[in-house]
Amino acid sequence: MVDQALVSQVAAALRHARRILIITGAGLSADSGLPTYRGVGGLYNDKTADGLPIEMALSGPMLRRDPALCWKYIAQLAKACLGAQPNEAHYAIAELQRKKPECWVLTQNVDGYHRAAGSPPERLIEIHGQLAPVYCQSCAAQDPQWTANLDRPLPPLCSRCGGILRPSVVLFEEMLPELALETLHQEMAKGFDAVLSIGTTASFPYIHEPLFRTRVCGGFTAEINLTPTDQSPQMDAFLQCRAVHVMSELVSHI
Incomplete structure (x- = not known):
């Protein structure tokens, strides 16, 4: 059972934030059937x-x-x-981006589901590339x-x-795409009012840095994951659940 007080807290933070970063990992697409x-x-x-x-x-x-x-x-x-196909959480994130014109998505996933769900490509950073084109x-x-x-x-x-x-x-032992990194650094330099991490246990600098910078500057950070991560204790809110069970509700309050 998701803690409704935490859901309300996260929803309020997203509602009041102007610049938002959504970080997504493989746990988001697990609800589409991808292990x-x-x-x-x-x-x-x-x-x-x-x-x-x-x-x-x-x-x-x-x-x-x-x-x-x-x-x-x-x-x-x-x-x-x-x-597989995008799930309800992908569509909710795309809806959040429609409601918040300065909401960005940084994803580790290569499945293309954010694009398929309607996330605007100009505010989507696919840090590991994508399967297409070949x-x-x-x-x-x-x-x-x-x-x-x-x-x-x-x-x-x-x-x-x-x-x-x-x-x-981006295969193992290959460099991350320069354009994606440059875009991320440009947006981090502008600052984020809120950062929401979903379904990733990664400890890469490009995950840690936007969360750390946002906390230091007084912004709001939250995490949605089935299990706690190294980042969880530092978050303002930790929702221990699947994104598909909570994202649509969060966005409905905005």
Whole structure:
């Protein structure tokens, strides 16, 4: 049972805030049927069927060294994402962005559900990239029919030059996209009145920093998660529940 006093507290803070940041992780998309794991997407908790840690199988070096093996797991991730849809919490976040024109979303997820739910791309920071578009590593041509490649021999090849295709996802051991980081830093410099973290247990600097800065400047911070995280004790409010059970109610009060 969600603590209604905490729900009212978070709703009031969001209602009075002008600049808001929503941080989302794999726990948000779990309610769409995607399993969670540390890192990209949500399929593995330990080692892959090939006996490798997922961090190694889904890495930039593996894509170069053994593209067929890397694509085996990219394809599993893609099929999982394509087999599900945005859930009620994604739509509630998009509605919040409609109500609050300075509400931003920073997501670790690569499933594209925020876009599909209607979050404006110009206020969406996909810090780990996204599954689409898929492009050729040799000639940079995009493949709009990339989903058909998932049922063909892997790795998928470019129809123009025969090069190996790859998704626009940040794989392990790869750098985060410069534009996404630059946008995040620009918005953090302006400050946020409220930051809401949803479904992430990550301890990356780009998660910690906006929360820390907002707290230091007297802003409101809250977290929605099934289990407490390292950040939970510092939050003004911690809602121990699934986002799908509370986000629509929060937004309805705004």
